[in-house]
Amino acid sequence: MTFAKDLSTGNAAEDRILEKLQAAFPLAYRMLGMHPDFDIWIPELAKSVEVKLDLMSQKTGNIVVEYYHNKASALTVSKADYWVFDTGEELLWFSREGILDCILSEGMEPVRIAGPSDRFAKWAFLIPLRILQRYSVSERAAQP
Amino acid sequence: MKPAQLKAELKFAAKKIYYPRVVEYIRANLEPEFHDLALASVIFYLPDQILSLPTKEERRQAIDSIPRDAYPAHSRDMVEAGVKILWKRR
Numbered sequence: 001m002t003f004a005k006d007l008s009t010g011n012a013a014e015d016r017i018l019e020k021l022q023a024a025f026p027l028a029y030r031m032l033g034m035h036p037d038f039d040i041w042i043p044e045l046a047k048s049v050e051v052k053l054d055l056m057s058q059k060t061g062n063i064v065v066e067y068y069h070n071k072a073s074a075l076t077v078s079k080a081d082y083w084v085f086d087t088g089e090e091l092l093w094f095s096r097e098g099i100l101d102c103i104l105s106e107g108m109e110p111v112r113i114a115g116p117s118d119r120f121a122k123w124a125f126l127i128p129l130r131i132l133q134r135y136s137v138s139e140r141a142a143q144p
Numbered sequence: 145m146k147p148a149q150l151k152a153e154l155k156f157a158a159k160k161i162y163y164p165r166v167v168e169y170i171r172a173n174l175e176p177e178f179h180d181l182a183l184a185s186v187i188f189y190l191p192d193q194i195l196s197l198p199t200k201e202e203r204r205q206a207i208d209s210i211p212r213d214a215y216p217a218h219s220r221d222m223v224e225a226g227v228k229i230l231w232k233r234r
Contacts, residue, residue, distance in 0.1 A: 072217070104188070104226050
């Protein structure tokens with residue numbers, strides 16, 4: 001997949017999430033251009049959302065949580081209050097603390113990933129979907 | 145650098161606990177091209193080490209040793225959040 005196609009697919013995923021959010025929060029809008037802080041802003045809540053499309057997770061069973069791609073990226077630069085992973089089958093919602101909780105509590109180790117369209121290798125956490133789900137917004141809210 | 149070697153160095157760096165010493169270790173032991181990667185990575189290893197300090201004051205000092213403008217931008221917030229998360233899980 002080329003960078004342009006990656007970008008187009010990512011934008012489409014952000015549009016899908018935005019459409020769902022706008023059903024409850026009509027003022028929500030998507031940030032345009034390269035915006036590392038977050039992808040969607042919800043004025044009604046004053047909250048931001050980072051959208052990550054991870055279709056490969058259906059095959060691998062792992063979600064990629066990137067934090068370095070030739071420079072600090074994604075988890076280490078995003079200011080988003082919430083992260084949503086679109087696996088193609090479901091949407092999983094997390095707070096940033098929830099993802100960090102998973103990485104630290106499960107003793108996750110970073111890995112280097114070189115995708116076919118990547119000029120530079122990425123550094124990320126490969127988190128099994130079944131483990132990451134335990135740290136979703138809904139699961140954490142259900143904890144005592 | 146192989147990932148396993150980097151991870152080993154990150155674990156050594158994190159054992160320095162106090163951020164200036166962590167940075168000093170990274171600069172002394174890794175090639176310059178890996179410094180930013182190491183700084184971005186070590187924040188995931190520091191919370192566990194800081195939590196191993198015996199007193200709240202020492203843990204606070206360790207967190208406070210991370211400059212607000214450290215690279216990457218959220219380093220201090222991430223480490224502090226990590227220490228609190230692990231503390232609650234104990």
